[in-house]
Amino acid sequence: MxxxxxxxxxxxxxxxxxQGAKNEALQILCAVLLTPELVTINNIPDIVDVNKLISLLKKLGVKVEKLSQGTYTFQADDVNLKYLESDEFKVDGRGLRGSIMIVGPMLARFGKGYIPKPGGDKIGRRRLDTHFEGLINLGAKFRYSKEEQFYGVEADKLKGAYMLLEEASVTGTANIVMAAVLAEGRTTIYNAACEPYLQQLCKMLNRMGAKISGVGSNMLIIDGVDSLGGTEHTMLxxxxxxxxxxxxxxxxxxxxxxxxxxxxxxxxxxxxxxxxxxxxxxxxxxxxxxxxxxxxxxxxxxxxxxxxxxxxxxxxxxxxxxxxxxxxxxxxxxxxxxxxxxxxxxxxxxxxxxxxxxxxxxxxxxxxxxxxxxxxxxxxxxxxxxxxxxxxxxxxxxxxxxxxxxxxxxxxxxxxxxxxxxxxxxxxxxxxxxxx
The missing domain is CATH 3.65.10.10 (Enolpyruvate transferase domain)
Incomplete structure (x- = not known):
């Protein structure tokens, strides 16, 4: 210590x-899972929580290359889905609160997303209901193992839906947005978080080919697309x-x-x-x-x-x-x-x-x-x-x-x-x- x-x-x-924004980085790094194409990200902070997430992405099979201080490329063209259900993942995922945001992109692209109950700061209760209720609204089936404290969502195909969020959760909104961009049809998220970092995520996804409107407001409208491409992004x-x-x-x-x-x-x-x-x-x-x-x-x-x-x-x-x-x-x-x-x-x-x-x-x-x-x-x-x-x-x-x-x-x-x-x-x- x-x-x-x-x-x-x-x-x-x-x-x-x-430094680059920690709370933005945790969202943006999870979004690289939405495409098999190359994504370049600049101004990534060199901090423990972000480095843990990068390590998690590597174990998922994402190709990660450090170009210079704060600049990395990511390519998720050969994702290891077996790792998601491994004992190693159940340990790795618990060590980081931000790991919850891999669930939305994994569900959208591969039809399943799993996560152990994440860790993070001991500052009080931090519910995950907003995340999973939003994904269930998109058509996912939810399961939870109380003994292992392990969450899972699965779906053959997500479908757009209207939802009014119980709380304007930043990470919850991010997770739902990342799932909805590849869903079939239109998703409307009312009482969405509108923090600058969430706006950054939406702008990045739009550059990748997503169709998100209302960015910066508390109502996001997302028309699903079939696939997303690569992009370059710089953190605030x-x-x-x-x-x-x-x-x-x-x-x-x-x-x-x-x-x-x-x-x-x-x-x-x-x-x-x-x-x-x-x-x-x-x-x-x-x-x-x-x-x-x-x-x-x-x-x-x-x-x-x-x-x-x-x-x-x-x-x-x-x-x-x-x-x-x-x-x-x-x-x-x-x-x-x-x-x-x-x-x-x-x-x-x-x-x-x-x-x-x-x-x-x-x-x-x-x-x-x-x-x-x-x-x-x-x-x-x-x-x-x-x-x-x-x-x-x-x-x-x-x-x-x-x-x-x-x-x-x-x-x-x-x-x-x-x-x-x-x-x-x-x-x-x-x-x-x-x-x-």
Whole structure:
């Protein structure tokens, strides 16, 4: 198990480029299974979760070639269907939440898709109902082995259908879209997720020959086609990393430039950080954060009531950044209520921040009130363990701003979502060391 040793209290300076988007990569990589032709993908992040999925694709028989850093070709012209029902797959599939998205393309192209109950962050219940109910609507037969926790769907031929999703699940929508593009007839998906990464998937599929309209809205209309061809695709920058670096700059009173952020795809993220009093400047397609030497002040609502920041489906605020917002608020002037609606275990990491001296009241599993220090009292260094990807980075940001030397254990969780984070932070002046 790896550990980060972090000497906090140092100002950072320079520029940092965000990696390719993790959540987009998990969808796009599964989509290569929809065609026997060559697919080239650029800006793939070199992180644990993505590398696990690439390894899974290789075991499925997909030919994978790395052309350069972040650029790969994939060709699924000789898929090994026997691997899907092997004991090895039951182990491999469990280690990655994103593995669920191979089910839709496998079902569409080969008539069957299987998956063990996937793993991922321990942040609360993450139901798979939306995925399988959508595939059943397209005509698939569903089976589940409770003993092995193994799911399966099978169909001779999928047929288009109208469906109203119970929740606007991003991965659920992606799975259904990838199945529907090769179904017979028209599929209408209402209450579809419309995150930029889902839009990227739809645009890629259209370049491959799919017929998807309504991209970017919550109603997708898909006219099935007989087959799809190859294409080239470039990932968006990771919006969660971008938000993480905004928070890092504010907490450490650092002047940072985040380059090539794809401003048009950031939605309400810049405005939400501005509500905390953080200056977020647009310079071309870069974000510039000046050094907040005088701190930053949380806004109130118009009627003077305490600001509430809550997650919501796109174009609302992404739940993956609420942990960052919470940490940044610990040194602001004023108070804020953080409302994490989606996952009931995601705020439990605040006990570690309280140990560091943060003023946080955990109201219930979904809500926490943060009373900012305004830098009158700095956070204190401590030893802690990363419980999941986003909480891990939030604790890392807290440690970089704290007085003294902190250690963070279980950093494999952070490596699942952030590429060479220690190297990149050292390049802008952070005092961080990886200890194996």
């Amino acid at each position: 790896g550990t980060f040793k972090i000497e906090g209290g140092h100002q950072l300076k320079g520029s940092i480029k965000p 920058p990771d919006m969660i990393e971008i938000g993480s670096w905004i928070g890092l700059a504010a907490m450490t009173k650092s002047e940072l430039t985040i380059t090539n952020v794809s401003w048009d795809d950031l939605g309400v993220i810049p405005a939400t950080f501005r509500k905390l009093g953080i200056t977020v400047e647009k310079r071309g397609d870069d974000i510039h954060i000046p050094a907040h030497t005088d701190g930053y002040e949380i806004q109130s609502f118009i009627d003077g009531s305490i600001l509430t920041i809550a997650d919501a489906p796109w174009p609302g605020f992404t739940p993956d950044l609420l942990s960052i917002i919470l940490v940044v608020a610990t040194q602001a002037r004023g108070s804020v209520l953080i409302h994490q609606k989606m996952f009931e275990s995601r705020l439990f990491f605040v006990d570690k921040l309280i140990d560091m001296g943060a003023k946080i009241i955990l109201c219930d599993p979904h809500r926490a009130t943060v009373i900012g220090h305004d830098y009158k009292s700095t956070l204190k260094a401590t030893t802690m363990t990363s419980p999941d990807i986003r909480a891990g980075v939030s604790l890392l940001i807290a440690a970089l701003s704290a007085k003294g030397t902190s250690t963070i254990q279980n950093i494999e969780q952070i490596d699942r979502g952030y590429e060479r984070i220690d190297e990149r932070l050292r390049a802008i002046g952070a005092h961080i060391e990886r200890i194996e």
